[in-house]
Amino acid sequence: MKQEKKLKVGILFGGKSGEHEVSFCSASSIIGAINPEKYEVTPIGISKEGYWLSPEKSRQALLTGRVEGKETVCWESKTDKHQFIIVDHQDSNLSCSFLEKLDVIFPVLHGPYGEDGTIQGLLELMNIPYVGSGVTASSLAMDKELMKKIFLQEGLPQTRWLMVKRKRWKNEPESVLAEIEKKMHYPLFVKPTNLGSSVGVSKVKKREGLAAALDKAALYDRKVLIEEGIENIIEVECSVLGNDEPEVSVIGEIKPAGEYYDYDAKYMDENTQLIIPAGIPDKVVQQIQRISKLAFLAIDAAGFARVDFFVQKRKKSYWIYLNEINTIPGFTRVSMYPKLWEKSGIGFSELIDKLIQLGLERYQDRLLNKKDYPSKLLQK
Ligand SMILES: Nc1ncnc2c1ncn2[C@@H]1O[C@H](COP(=O)(O)OP(=O)(O)O)[C@@H](O)[C@H]1O
Ligand SMILES: [Mg+2]
Numbered sequence: 001m002k003q004e005k006k007l008k009v010g011i012l013f014g015g016k017s018g019e020h021e022v023s024f025c026s027a028s029s030i031i032g033a034i035n036p037e038k039y040e041v042t043p044i045g046i047s048k049e050g051y052w053l054s055p056e057k058s059r060q061a062l063l064t065g066r067v068e069g070k071e072t073v074c075w076e077s078k079t080d081k082h083q084f085i086i087v088d089h090q091d092s093n094l095s096c097s098f099l100e101k102l103d104v105i106f107p108v109l110h111g112p113y114g115e116d117g118t119i120q121g122l123l124e125l126m127n128i129p130y131v132g133s134g135v136t137a138s139s140l141a142m143d144k145e146l147m148k149k150i151f152l153q154e155g156l157p158q159t160r161w162l163m164v165k166r167k168r169w170k171n172e173p174e175s176v177l178a179e180i181e182k183k184m185h186y187p188l189f190v191k192p193t194n195l196g197s198s199v200g201v202s203k204v205k206k207r208e209g210l211a212a213a214l215d216k217a218a219l220y221d222r223k224v225l226i227e228e229g230i231e232n233i234i235e236v237e238c239s240v241l242g243n244d245e246p247e248v249s250v251i252g253e254i255k256p257a258g259e260y261y262d263y264d265a266k267y268m269d270e271n272t273q274l275i276i277p278a279g280i281p282d283k284v285v286q287q288i289q290r291i292s293k294l295a296f297l298a299i300d301a302a303g304f305a306r307v308d309f310f311v312q313k314r315k316k317s318y319w320i321y322l323n324e325i326n327t328i329p330g331f332t333r334v335s336m337y338p339k340l341w342e343k344s345g346i347g348f349s350e351l352i353d354k355l356i357q358l359g360l361e362r363y364q365d366r367l368l369n370k371k372d373y374p375s376k377l378l379q380k
Contacts, residue, residue, distance in 0.1 A: 006040040009356060010102040012119065013058075014046040017111030018199050022267065026331035027108045028062055033333075033349045039356070042102060050113070104359055106131040106352075108331060111196045115328040116142035129363035131355045132303040133327040140299045141327045144193045144225050147299065154298045156291055156322050159310070160184050160228040163193065166218040177210060180226050187229035190214055192221035196326070198262045203229060230321055233310040235261060236278045238292035239329070239340040240305045241354065243362050246296050248289040249340035253278035274336055276343045280311060284318045295325050303358045305329065306337045 013027030014020050031041055045058035053061065105128055107119050117139035123130045133141070140146050145163040152158065162183055169176050180188070190213035192200040200220040202213035217224040235256070239249035253276070254261055257269035265272045278285070292307040306329035310321040329337035333348065341351050 004038075006038060007356070008042065008101065008103045009034065009039045010042045010044050010105040012044050012046065012105060012107040012109055012114070013062075014048070015109040015111070015114040015119075016046065016048060016050045017109070017113055017115075018195070019110035019197050020048055022197070022330055022332075023108055023110050023114070024062075026110070026335070029332045029348075030106065030108060030352055031062065034352050035349055038353070044105075046109070046114075100126070100128070102128060104129045104131065104356055104363075106356065106359070107328065110326075110328055110330065112142065112194060115196070115326070116194065129360050131359035133299075133301045133305070134362075137299045137301040138327050141301070141305070141325045142194050142196075143223075144191065144324065145223055147324065148225075150298050151295060151322055154294060156295060156298070157320055158323075159230055159321050162226045164214070164224050164226065166222045166224065169214050169218055169224065173211065173214075176214070177207070180210065181207070184226065184228040187231065188213075189227045189229050190217050191225045191227070192217045192219075193223035193225050194221050197266060198260075201262065203260055230310045230312050233312050234278065234280060235323075236280065236288060236309050236311055237336050237340070238288055238307045238309070239337045239344075240292050240296045240301070240307060241303075241341065241346075241351075241358075243302050243358055243365075246293055246301075248292050249344040250276065251278045251280065251285050251288050252276040252336050252340050252343075253280075254336070274334075274339060276339055280318065284311065284320065287320055291320065291322055295322060299325060301325065301327055302362050303355055304337065306340075 011027050011031055013023045015023055027043065031043060034041055042055045043058040043062055044055065045053040045061050047053065105123055107114060107123075107130060109115060109119060113119070115138060117135040120130065120133070120135045120138050124135060132138070140150060148158060148161055160183065162180060164176050186205055188204045188210065190202045190204055190210070200217045202209070202216055204210050204213045214224055235254040236251050237254065238251050240246045241249070252274055255273040255275060256262070256265035257271035258265045261272075288309055288311075291309070295307050296305050304327075306326045308323040308326070310323055312319045312321070329335065331337060338348050338351055342348065346354065
């Protein structure tokens, strides 16, 4: 029997965001699990400075965790101690030629400059199929303010929130503080609008801490988001898979080690627990699954996304608040996104296979538009 030609898959990892380390681990997990009979993998590492590495250097980085004597960051490492700083200017020139030879790219880049539509835009321009959401959905999901506006339009349940621009905070702090206190009750959560991994996020219990929290978030972003904090929450997450008709997984629960799910609870503290399935009644599960699907469709996401919620129990009823949608969720063997699918009957390798196929399908869909375009113009 003639063996079918293997599909050439590029795995983009690393990247310029604070989630560089997590991406490194997600990519290693994917490369370790991808079906070698069906796919030929080319790893493409991006350094913290944004330089693209040749496949050889990327492979070396993944295998050894060390490049040119500098230790590459990994799961347990503190970001400020280890950096992925291999810079070879010639590699950047190489990158275009090897990118063009790939059949599909799986961007395993979390956070800004990877999950936010920038890489997706580059791949669109290069006309290369890729896994996951397109430019618009990726950007919307990364900007917490715009994401909330879309969810509001769709009538999805959220906490009360307010966005303040850094310029306004610097110019009229008293009016900003007064507006926040008029519209919301403590505790508050103050966050940079475009970031992830809880970087720059503060929980504020009273006025004394508010200005410092706004200053901190404003270090990371020109837009700061202030949210009313929900107390005594059960944090739950749902995995979504598909394009125009997405499917949803069982629901998982996060039990953060600290007071809330901050950076340390996410990546450092082994006491953070993932509980699958979450300990909430079936009716609440169904609502969360329904809202997850609506959130995915609301931003026009594609391929995969993890939708995160806060659930609050008040006497006998449960209140659901949609927190956010992540278009490139953590993808290590122990991450919530693949674990939820595993529990729903789709194993890690099969999941990767499905995501690649969904990426190709979406590319085909776009090709149809392109064919239509010139003839429509001619008809005018
Ligand atoms: N409004 C809120 N009420 C209660 N907890 C919150 C609220 N906003 C954020 N948190 C806590 O902070 C964590 C990080 O916030 P999140 O908005 O998810 O930021 P990131 O995009 O960095 O993950 C959440 O997982 C949750 O534990
Ligand atoms: Mg979050």
